[in-house]
Amino acid sequence: MSRMVRESEISGLRERLFFARSLLKTLNADPEAAAGPRLALRGGVVFHLYSVLVGIARQAARSYQVRGYEDLISLAALEQAFAAAAVQAPEMGLLARARADRADLVCWLDQEMRAAVGAAGLARRPTAPEERDALSLRAEDPYAPLAQGDLERLAGAAERVAELIEQCAAYMEEW
Numbered sequence: 001m002s003r004m005v006r007e008s009e010i011s012g013l014r015e016r017l018f019f020a021r022s023l024l025k026t027l028n029a030d031p032e033a034a035a036g037p038r039l040a041l042r043g044g045v046v047f048h049l050y051s052v053l054v055g056i057a058r059q060a061a062r063s064y065q066v067r068g069y070e071d072l073i074s075l076a077a078l079e080q081a082f083a084a085a086a087v088q089a090p091e092m093g094l095l096a097r098a099r100a101d102r103a104d105l106v107c108w109l110d111q112e113m114r115a116a117v118g119a120a121g122l123a124r125r126p127t128a129p130e131e132r133d134a135l136s137l138r139a140e141d142p143y144a145p146l147a148q149g150d151l152e153r154l155a156g157a158a159e160r161v162a163e164l165i166e167q168c169a170a171y172m173e174e175w
Contacts (some may be wrong), residue, residue, distance in 0.1 A: 020049045023149075056172070057091070094167060
């Protein structure tokens with residue numbers, strides 16, 4: 001049974017990772033299912049993975065007594081809070097470096113969450129190529145939402161988040 005996030009700042013990190021992986025498994029189970037529910041599942045995967053990263057950063061903020069962290073829900077805002085408090089936490093350093101590295105899937109997750117704030121949000125709709133446009137059929141983007149590259153990137157992001165949990169575990173109280 002999952003614990004409520006407000007009961008403990010860090011107790012739900014591994015559970016959120018489990019939920020993200022479970023949603024990803026459901027997403028991959030039926031590639032022929034309607035796009036709407038699959039996009040909702042994709043959004044759930046992104047949200048749960050990102051919330052693990054924010055949970056790590058918030059736990060570090062609590063441990064280092066960074067003021068005002070309770071209301072911050074993005075990695076960028078938490079990085080700014082650490083900088084304003086002149087606090088250098090090892091786990092926040094790991095997250096900041098990963099977020100700044102365009103090759104790291106943490107950077108991609110952060111961009112996905114920033115895009116979610118836009119009008120289309122997490123449920124943005126891919127446009128299917130039409131028969132009359134044969135060039136679109138050949139030039140389909142493998143990284144478009146729900147395309148094979150996108151699903152592989154989601155799986156890789158889940159593994160990357162799991163790695164960060166393990167790397168930060170030594171600094172976190174509960175582990």
